[in-house]
Amino acid sequence: MIELKHVGKVYQARDERHRALDDVSLTIEDGDIFGIIGASGAGKSTLVRHINLLERPTEGRIIIDDKDVTDYQGKELRELRKNIGMIFQNFSLFQQRTVLQNVTFPLEIRGHAKAENIERAHKLLQLVGLDEMWKRYPSELSGGQQQRVAIARALANNPRYMLCDEATSALDSRTTIQVLDLLKRVNRELGVTMVVITHSLDVAQQICNRIAVIDGGVIVEEGLTQDVFANPQSDVTRELLARGKAEPQSTLDMEKEA
Amino acid sequence: MGEFLETYGSLLASGTVDTLVMTCAASFFAYVIGLPLGIWFAVTTPTGLRPNRAINTILGWIINIGRSIPFIILLVAIIPFTRLIVGTSLGVPGAVVPLTVAAAPFVARVVEQSLAEVDSSLIEAAHSFGANNFQIITKVMLRESLPSLVRGVAITFVSLFGYTAMAGTVGAGGLGDIAIRYGYQRYMPDVMLVCIIICVVMVQVFQSAIDWLARHIDKRKH
Structure with missing residues (x-):
């Protein structure tokens, strides 16, 4: 189980302060394929990098399997990362x-x-x-x-956990389906809990059992995938859904593979 | 032609060997010093593995000062140091010391630039698998930039090859020395021409061999 408790992240560069995450609390249960969706710049990638501590929170705690790992360093940290696989947008x-x-x-x-x-x-x-x-x-x-x-x-x-950072964004739609099927199989057959970062509602809908919607570093909505899609509670989600419908799978993507 | 070779053949052959020995030995020692220096410089940059502004600034100074002293001045300026290290400032050993001192900062810069080309997302990926910094340097940074590092060897070698001619003027021997003493001072254009031809051929052969090697080991698309 992965728990984020009131996680905040502030980037400080000279006189500029940028708040990337604000009071993010999430619980990812074992066996989940947990989607974190949002537009680009919403803080998805920053958020997922806090789970394996590629980024350190400036506030809040990160708890994995009931252990507070927020301040792990050196060997302890490397052992933790052994248990958390990660895949990336550009492979x-x-x-x-x-x-x-x-x-x-x-x-x-x-x-x-x-x-x-x-x-x-x-x-x-x-x-x-x-x-x-x-x-x-x-x-x-x-x-x-x-x-x-x-x-x-x-x-x-x-690993018990796997982080997928926009894993299919660089792929055409047919290949995306293959990769998502593979991720589902890994989840089902090997029991690997997945955290899936995506800007694509299609991807979230196809493989996630739970999703959280993030906007401006804040979680605006969280719940079972079908509930969020059927009955979105926030404007951000409704907007994402509307945009998703307006842009059907582009034929350009299909041509790329041909 | 036969007469020319009989008179100057052995002189030119030993000059060629001296030039090669000076270039190779100095390249080797320059990498012994410059490679770790370049790695250290690369990992301490603000975006590096272990950012350290103070160390990075000092290393930057050393590297830039080293590269900004014209070689012919460095050559004579460090004669006492050269004597201290190899006991003489003459001949091949006397040339290898200043050549190494001149090339080490150059190598450090070339290495640093090769390492900077490594995609930062690969380093992040290695971190995510729990690699430590030493493993990231050896198994990711050096390995991924190997073709570029190999090309850097060619740049270093050719620069040092040119420097050896200057070292020749202060008693190091080699092709540069022969070209000046015979070709220039005794006005023997045939000796001069042969020296130039040997130099051009050696650089071409070396550069082509390194280019082939770098292409051969590079597994990216090209």
Whole structure:
């Protein structure tokens, strides 16, 4: 279980103060696929980076599995991160490593035996359906394939949690569906709890069981996905829903893959 | 032609070897000093792994002062230091010291620029998997920038190659020394021309080899 309690984040640069998060409280239960949706600049990415402490809150506490991790440093922090996989909008694969070496990276930095790492990486690549590509380099793969490799890499340490930061935003709609299906499978079959950051209501609707809507660093609405969609409580959500309907899946996206 | 080679062949051959030894040795020592310095400089920048304004500023000064002293002045200015290190300011050993001192800050800058090219999102990803700073430097920054670092070796090598000619003027030997003593002072254009040809060929061969290597190890699309 991930709990954020009154989390706030203020960036201070010389005389400028920017409040990125304001009194954010959320509870993400084990087994959830929890969506955090909002427009760009709403604070989604900042929020998700607080869960694995890539960002530190200036106020509030972060509690994971009943332990207050807010002030974790050094080895403690690295152990915590082992339990939280992460995937990114632009995949963030290491360009000079093969697909296999990308997946073994999280294992390698823990100093596990090499043969074991390779065996585990092959298993994960089978899971994401890319084992035959293990010798290739990321630049030789399509976007969807790269994200699947990134998912395998994020799962290397058998994490309980996985953070997905706009994981499908750089993908066309057909590939998006494949990647979302894979995330659903990882959630169901491996029991990995997911936090999904997205600006796309489609994505949220397809895989999230709960969603929170964020705007200007504030959570404006939270609840079961179907409830929020059927009966939005805030203006921000209604606006997002209206915009989502006005912009059906662009045909441009489809052409990109063809 | 046969007569020319008989008279100057061994001189030119030993000059070529001296130039190569000076360039290679100085490149090597310049990297021994410049590589860690460049890494240190890169990680202490405000957006680096371990931002440290004071250290970064001091390193920046050292690197810039080192690079702003013209080599021919540095060469004579540090003669006492050169004698202290290798016992002489003459010959190949006497040249390697000032060449190294001149090239180390240059290498530090080249290394820092290569490391700065590494996409910060990769470093963030490595953090998210629980990598420590040392692992991020060795397994992410150095590895991902390897093609660029290799290209930097070529830049360093060619610059040092040029510097060795100046070192030749104060008794270091090598092709630069031969070109000046025979080609210029004794007015022997044939010796001068051969020296120039050897220099051009050596630089071309080295640059092409490094370019090939850098392309070969770079796994990004190109």
